[in-house]
Amino acid sequence: MGIYLCGVDAGDWADPEVYGGLAGALGVELGRRGVPVFGAWAEPAVGFEEKMSRPIEGFEALCRAQPGGAGVVDALLGWELLVPAGFSGVFELSVPGPYSDVTTVGSARGALEAARGLAVRLGLPPQVPRDGGSLALTNWFDSTEAAAAAVSHPGPWAEDPDTAFYAAVHLRAAEHSVRWSCPMTYS
Template identity: 50%
Template sequence: MGIYLVGVDTDDWHEEEALGPVADALRTELARRDLPPYTCPDPAEHRPRSGRRFEVKLNRPMDGFGRLCRERADGTEEALLGWDVLLPVDLEGPLVLPVPSAYNDPTTIGSALHALAAARGLAELLQLPAGIPRHCDRLDLNAWFAGPAAAEAAAVAPGPWSEDLDTAFYAAVHLRAAEHALRRGCPVSYT
């Protein structure tokens, strides 16, 4: 059990018990703003090959990461911590929808484009190593940070990231989530 951040396929996006109410409210809000509708990609595109899915368990303390985001005066906090569902669309700011999400009421939709820019800024600041998994379909980020790979990378490429692995973990999670949403064209959501 716990909180997961996952890529969403069209089945879950339209499922009444999953994100269907969010999808309906988003469609209404985008139409109200004269913006094009968002269409979730076909689930067949999300099947087994590496990089097709996204799943990370948020099982580390988040205090340092939250503090780092709040300290930056460039919109990082809103871009990385101000959403429940991340969409691969360009939004001027978060969209607040009048439906509950898995953990908040109401649901806030964020832009993967804004999240990617903010996450890249943190990755550069923390000097995240190149060896962090690019695809996260089998809890790969969790395994990398919990296993010997992180310690080995810290010995070879020490930097600010290795001084607080929890903060580095969340910086990597948000970077990879935004990349996944944009690469696959699918939402990423807490579940």
């Protein structure tokens, strides 16, 4: 069991019955803040979907232990919708999200900066998949390939693979969002 972190399909974002209310409210709020609204995006060559079912407590503790820990927590864990726009912190939209009566929005650019810092701190190995498609990270962290990487590239990441998994997922999700100018959400 678990939830999935997924890239939002351009067709779904444009569909008023799927994300239309959220897309409109987001455009208004970003405009009010003077943040350029991200434009239409091309469908990525590879989609993004990762299953979030591992224990997350170690990752939360790592985020809190960083300088400016509350900001790192907000950037990586404080949102339900991650958008490829640059702004500080998170904000709420009065549009129901999948898990509450409001939708909390975060910046993919802020998440990318925070996630890069954690990746360096953990020493994520170069073998961690970059654009492997759906469940690439989920499958890699459960594979013998990850076990081999722990031997060839030891470090903090190998000592706590669940924390390393979440660091890698958040890094790749933010990269995907910025690269393809698409939102990310949980489903």
